Amino acid sequence: MGSHFRTIPAVHRLLEEGSLREAVADFGRDQVVAACRAETELLRQAIADEKLTDASVADECNDLPRRILAQLRETSREAYVRIINATGILIHTNLGRAPLPYPFPASLESYLALEYDVMAGSRGQRLAPLRERLCTLVGSESAVMVNNNAAALVLLLTTHAAGRQVIVSRSELIEIGGSFRLPMVMEASGAQLVEVGCTNRTHLKDYEDAITQDTAALLVAHQSNFKIVGFTASPPISELASLAHRYNLPLFVDQGSGCIHDLSRWGLPHEDTVSELLGAGSDVVCFSGDKLLGGPQAGILVGTGNWIEPLGKHPLYRALRPDKTALVTMDRTIAAHHSGQLESIPLYAMLETSLETLKRRAQSVGRRLRQQGVPARGCSTRAALGGGTTPTETISSYGLAIAGNQELADNLRRSDPSVVGRFENEELVLDLRTVLPGQDKELVSATCRAYGAPQSRQAGGK
């Protein structure tokens, strides 16, 4: 066994090997040396455990440079791999919700006036350049932006309701994927939750009966991700606002999706927009930046100055404030909403793509796939907004169906770039509405590789 250890090449010998000499130029000497040590140590361990025969020790030694290179590539690869989203779900939380508008603004490749007043040459306020624009977007008096909508709610309730009661309907004690549970968020902010009404019906009187000396606010949360249908009732926002104001209380609304435009424009059911909620008398409305706004992850709070201004002054704000990447991309996103050039926001470009365009793309992609022996056929699909918005509605869409098994889906997901579709009735369905138009070519090549992979592997005898 001792002689086996001696067959393992020393690190300095490995470094003379052609491919690893090149690797030093690409990855740096320290990284390559570390990878050599790690792989030779694994081999030494296998020999010590007597897992290898004489012949296989020699094979393993010869294979070392390849394994070292593979390890170097693995550690240097991007941790968050790029994905072609062929699921048809536009706001897919696991895939980063709304894709960011591109290209990134030049200010992100440089220093920028993040907290600097260039006219005065003095220190500025981080949110000041964006506040006015946020206000104009939704017609509010004041606005604050934080890291996400969960942070927005925590900041809102900590500032205005810590140690006091907040009244919420039992139909709105929502859980959103990824550990957002309204009751827990309220608890974390120190506010005491007072539940009123029933799961399907809550009346104005239920709220009124619950108001006490300790009440700090009424809260309405959007029923994201689900729908209560049938025998249901909930008071309109305007009546809730009047009730709250009669008792000198604020009405807070967690709108969630950041709905700015009338969704019926895209054939979806109308949902109250942020402006409509403010117009109906809500004192503060909060929402995410990366859902229907189509921008970066953020939480935005808009409303009247007396409720919004204290938020930016609360010590917790410093812990929840957004970074420059989010602020700059949010500014560009808002500019696109303002100008009406919605197609420059990828989410809206996908939403606005006509069925004819999708069919044309499917024909072209399908033809190229069949030319390479992949049995793809065009098929009608249903896409969905996702992200908890309009949970029961779908949008007509078009894509490709490929007869295959789970292995095809696995291969496709593991390819580079990764392609995620959905499996329906023994077919892999690739919905083109969520595939960015510039990605069709890559979709074809990845699909051909994934389809060919199991056959070539069988041929290789593995």
Ligand SMILES: *Cc1c(COP(=O)(O)O)cnc(C)c1O
């Ligand atoms: C999405 C959503 C949240 C959570 O927002 P994040 O930005 O993910 O923190 C909270 N409330 C509602 C109603 C939502 O739809």
